[in-house]
Amino acid sequence: MYSYYAIQFSIFYQSVYSNKPSFLTTNAYEEAEPFVNACPIAPESSYTYTVSLGSQAGTFWYHSKLSIQYADGFHSPLIIYDPAxxxxxxxxxxxxxxxxxxxxxxxxxxxxxxxxxxxxxxxxxxxxxxxxxxxxxxxxxxxxxxxxxxxxxxxxxxxxxxxxxxxxxxxxxxxxxxx
The missing domain is CATH 2.60.40.420 (Cupredoxins -  blue copper proteins)
Structure with missing residues (x-):
């Protein structure tokens, strides 16, 4: 994710699960709870989320977990296709x-x-x-x-x-x- 705007944000992948001990990843810093276990992505900087998807496929979505950015449109669908x-x-x-x-x-x-x-x-x-x-x-x-x-x-x-x-x-x- 790259922040092109003069705001900071944090991303949460809704309903994406993993069998790993951590919800999404093996890295607790990628859990997207800003100021709890992750720093928000600063303006004009980037962060690469590494998400273990396993065999799941379907329609999911992601949204910002910082402040109330979700309500103002900071969200998008996330489609995971199954090649088989x-x-x-x-x-x-x-x-x-x-x-x-x-x-x-x-x-x-x-x-x-x-x-x-x-x-x-x-x-x-x-x-x-x-x-x-x-x-x-x-x-x-x-x-x-x-x-x-x-x-x-x-x-x-x-x-x-x-x-x-x-x-x-x-x-x-x-x-x-x-x-």
């Missing part, structure tokens, strides 16, 4: 589409955190985003996120639900099945 995927013969199209679902707030995280600390009430997100697009009643309408597919083909879709808000996924008049 036993289900690969089921798909006509694989490794092309990722569906990312996230919470979204109209305000930045700092005022939300101040309100939470004063009241003890957890802020509820204003909307949900799907691949960065969503609707909110005080903002201009943004087109929905669309993934174009060809009828009759079977797709492998990586779905990351990094969200507390309830979202209902639909597929128009088509049948959507999960395997």
């Amino acid at each position: 995927d036993p289900h690969s013969s089921l798909y006509d199209v694989d490794n092309e589409f990722t569906l990312v679902q996230l919470d979204w707030w109209q305000n930045s995280s700092l005022p939300l955190m101040a309100d939470y600390e004063a009241s003890g009430i957890v802020p509820i997100s204003d909307s949900g985003l799907v691949n960065g697009a969503g609707h909110f009643n005080r903002s201009p309408e943004v087109p929905w996120s669309i993934i174009n597919v060809v009828q009759g083909k079977c797709y492998c879709l990586c779905v990351g639900t990094f969200i507390d808000t309830l979202l209902i996924n639909t597929c128009g008049a088509y049948q959507l099945s999960w395997t």
